[in-house]
Amino acid sequence: MKKGTQFFKILLMTLTVCSLFVTVPMTPAHAATTINGAGATFPFPVYGQWAYLYEKETGVRLNYQSIGSGGGIKQIKAKTVDFGASDAPLTAEALNAAGLMQFPMIMGGVVPVVHVEGIKPGQLRLSADLLADIYLGKITKWNDARIAAENKALKLPNQDITVVHRADGSGTTWIFTNYLTKVSPAWASKVGNDKAVAWPAGVGGKGNEGVAAYVQRVKGSIGYVEYAYALQNKMNYVLLQNHAGQFVAPTSEAFQAAAANADWAHAAGYYMVLTDQPGAQSWPITGASFILVYKDQANPQTAKTVLDFFAWCYKNGQPTALKLDYVPMPEAVITMVEKTWAKDIRAKGQQVWK
Known part of the structure; x- marks a missing residue:
């Protein structure tokens, strides 16, 4: 088993156990902005490093409450956060009933x-x-x-x-x-x-x-x-x-x-379970972690800021994910997800992602 990086150890020791709030000096080019999310503890280590790196680059902060997937689903449904995070994917029926969409962010074991x-x-x-x-x-x-x-x-x-x-x-x-x-x-x-x-x-x-x-x-x-x-x-x-x-x-x-x-292209609502997969080398308890957002967003700027963060993670976060032994999403899946954002997410009737 590979050892975690020294940076990773230092980061986890400096964060609170149940929440992530990374702060560094704001760059002049960006207004003070905070994204609020809550949910899964499974991706917490990689979200922590992504947040740290993203704020250094953009000045945008992530306030992420690592309270478990159940809590994340409850908070996004209550509209107390900008996004929820869950390792248990919701079915297409459950998503539609709540007005939500989900997309896979990272995979691990x-x-x-x-x-x-x-x-x-x-x-x-x-x-x-x-x-x-x-x-x-x-x-x-x-x-x-x-x-x-x-x-x-x-x-x-x-x-x-x-x-x-x-x-x-x-x-x-x-x-x-x-x-x-x-x-x-x-x-x-x-x-x-x-x-x-x-x-x-x-x-x-x-x-x-x-x-x-x-x-x-x-x-x-x-x-x-x-x-x-x-x-x-x-x-x-x-x-x-x-x-x-x-x-x-x-x-x-x-x-x-x-x-x-994994056949993401045919997974309705990106519902995918990766446990007990075939293959001589496969780890049997593998799973994906998902982000939950509303299709109908109240604030266009907030919605765009949230999607900008996750787009940055897809594009720039792979080396960090691999160092922490997570599996980044394949490029084909990222392309599908961004097309889904463009098609499904609206704020005041206007397209959020283009």
Whole structure:
């Protein structure tokens, strides 16, 4: 697993845990402008660096509340922010009912992380069934015979498993439970797929950062976090068995492999789920993060400022995204998204994006 950049570590330490408000001196060419958004914690690290770089260049600030996808959807529907962010895509029907449009901004991976005595990063192998049954509370010891059978080279401790999950409505949870629902009939029938579910076992942490803190603190624990949090916190990741039967590590290459065959052109409202994708190299818990905006905008200048920011991220943000092990959107998808902006987004009846 690659180490996060020193700049990334410094940035995350200086930001608040639950919000992002980057400030640098304004350039004379730009009036003081702030974009307000809220939602997913999954893309928070990359949004932080994009905001920092964008403000240096333009003077436009991003105030982003990293409160989880559920909160982001609620706030955009309440019109208290300029955009919402969600890792759980809304269906075309749900978008139309709310007057919203969504577009994919970035892709990345959700990673199971553990705190197990004597086990180093990338040593523990878990199949889809094992991961599901641990979260179902069926497997409660790390030296359980089923885990041991998959890890014959490891000396597993007789240690209780503490399951850690999200306590808030979360797109990371949506991606994670979407995967478990696909690979485990028992999970599908008993728990299912949503941003918040009735967890059969474990303790809850708020945000990726809350889950990461629990796993680091509690011996014998297992949790799931966005990959950048696993990197930044030097967490002990597991190898997961993918759809092709191969045990793979979470890497940007593995996320790219999972995203390679995504057919965005035929995804109504850009609704796309990237979990349990085929391919020998594919990471099985890969997902996209989406931006939600209103089709009918009240303020033309605000609407244009928001779209200008995301257009800049598409055009200039790829190197930063790759450094943080996110997968940038393909050029063909960016072109489609900007055409959708031009077609669908209006302010006082006028086209916002040209």
